Amino acid sequence: MLRYLTVPVTAFQQNCSIVWCDSTMDAAIIDPGGDIEVLKAEVARLGVKLVALWITHAHIDHAGGTGQLARELGLPIIGPHPGDQFWIDGLPQQSQMFGFPPAEHFTPTRWLADGDTVTLGECTLDVRHCPGHTPGHVVFHSVEAKRCFVGDVLFAGSIGRTDFPQGNHAALIASITERLWPMGDDTVFIPGHGPESTFGRERRTNPYVGNT
Numbered sequence: 706m707l708r709y710l711t712v713p714v715t716a717f718q719q720n721c722s723i724v725w726c727d728s729t730m731d732a733a734i735i736d737p738g739g740d741i742e743v744l745k746a747e748v749a750r751l752g753v754k755l756v757a758l759w760i761t762h763a764h765i766d767h768a769g770g771t772g773q774l775a776r777e778l779g780l781p782i783i784g785p786h787p788g789d790q791f792w793i794d795g796l797p798q799q800s801q802m803f804g805f806p807p808a809e810h811f812t813p814t815r816w817l818a819d820g821d822t823v824t825l826g827e828c829t830l831d832v833r834h835c836p837g838h839t840p841g842h843v844v845f846h847s848v849e850a851k852r853c854f855v856g857d858v859l860f861a862g863s864i865g866r867t868d869f870p871q872g873n874h875a876a877l878i879a880s881i882t883e884r885l886w887p888m889g890d891d892t893v894f895i896p897g898h899g900p901e902s903t904f905g906r907e908r909r910t911n912p913y914v915g916n917t
């Protein structure tokens with residue numbers, strides 16, 4: 706079974722998640738935006754074995770620690786979708802603009818596409834491409850655990866910003882209603898910021914995508 710621990714990182718309190726298979730203890734870090742020493746300490750405390758870094762999208766608060774962590778620990782970088790290449794290329798400028806420590810450039814070991822799967826031990830998660838907040842944004846869905854790690858696509862009571870370069874509001878709404886809602890009302894999602902919620906609850910009450 707898939708287990709996870711969410712660790713808010715960076716000044717943006719981005720919900721980085723350590724996810725692992727509880728039979729093999731193989732683990733991945735989803736969106737290591739920064740605070741690498743905190744993440745390493747949590748991994749050691751949990752006693753899990755890191756095998757990969759998974760990236761939802763290449764904004765600095767989600768991807769800023771990726772290059773350094775991958776280099777130090779020799780880990781493959783999986784994701785995001787190639788649509789976010791320009792955000793990866795722009796990480797140094799993003800660091801400067803938001804006052805983050807300098808982010809190391811990285812090249813994903815494996816780009817992701819809609820319909821791909823990623824595996825940890827005995828756990829497999831489905832990858833869905835959910836553009837709108839960024840063009841290359843992906844989410845990671847565990848059907849078995851009824852959990853979805855959605856980055857900045859959807860929040861409890863809100864949705865991702867689309868006022869960045871290549872943001873697209875209509876695409877974001879389509880990603881949410883056509884790719885997230887079918888995962889089921891009882892699926893709990895872990896957003897990039899703030900508290901967890903369920904798709905059913907957002908479907909009923911979220912003012913940006915309610916009654917869709």
Ligand SMILES: [Zn+2]
Pocket residue numbers: 762764767838857
């Ligand atoms: Zn973002």
Ligand SMILES: [Zn+2]
Pocket residue numbers: 717719764766767857897898
């Ligand atoms: Zn974010």
